[in-house]
Amino acid sequence: MKYSINAPLAPDAIGPYSQGTTAGRLVFAAGQIGLDRDNPEKLVEGGIRAQTARIIEIVEALLAEADCTLSDVAQTTIYLTNLDDLDAVNEVYSEYFITPAPARSVMEVRRLPFDALIEMDCIACR
Numbered sequence: 001m002k003y004s005i006n007a008p009l010a011p012d013a014i015g016p017y018s019q020g021t022t023a024g025r026l027v028f029a030a031g032q033i034g035l036d037r038d039n040p041e042k043l044v045e046g047g048i049r050a051q052t053a054r055i056i057e058i059v060e061a062l063l064a065e066a067d068c069t070l071s072d073v074a075q076t077t078i079y080l081t082n083l084d085d086l087d088a089v090n091e092v093y094s095e096y097f098i099t100p101a102p103a104r105s106v107m108e109v110r111r112l113p114f115d116a117l118i119e120m121d122c123i124a125c126r
Contacts (some may be wrong), residue, residue: 005029009061012042014113027066027124030060031079033116048085048117050093052092055120060096063124072124073102079119083108089118 005020005027013030020029033059034044035052044054060070076097080086086106094101100121102122112119 005065007061007065009060016062023067025126029059029062029122031119031121033119048088049092051118052089057098068126069125072121074125075103076122078106079109
């Protein structure tokens with residue numbers, strides 16, 4: 001069965017979708033952008049590093065609702081508006097995802113909601 005994840009510490013979905021879902025042992029976190037904790041109508045300040053860290057904090061909150069942690073993440077997908085930001089993303093990402101790190105795809109996109117610099121989704125297994 002599929003269940004919706006609703007994490008109070010994560011921003012509400014900005015469209016007609018769930019923050020995340022579970023299906024059996026799998027946990028799917030919807031694509032997240034670095035929305036500010038205190039004002040989810042805007043992005044966190046501090047550029048790509050701050051947005052990356054905030055996204056991972058949001059993903060942690062979503063996973064916690066499904067009794068998972070970042071160590072349970074098997075795969076991530078990262079969408080960047082500028083691939084030149086990848087080194088900075090990698091620096092932050094490596095602070096949160098330790099070996100064995102999840103499989104990962106990265107792609108450059110033209111634009112993201114709120115003009116975010118980065119979006120990330122993931123799949124975890126409990």
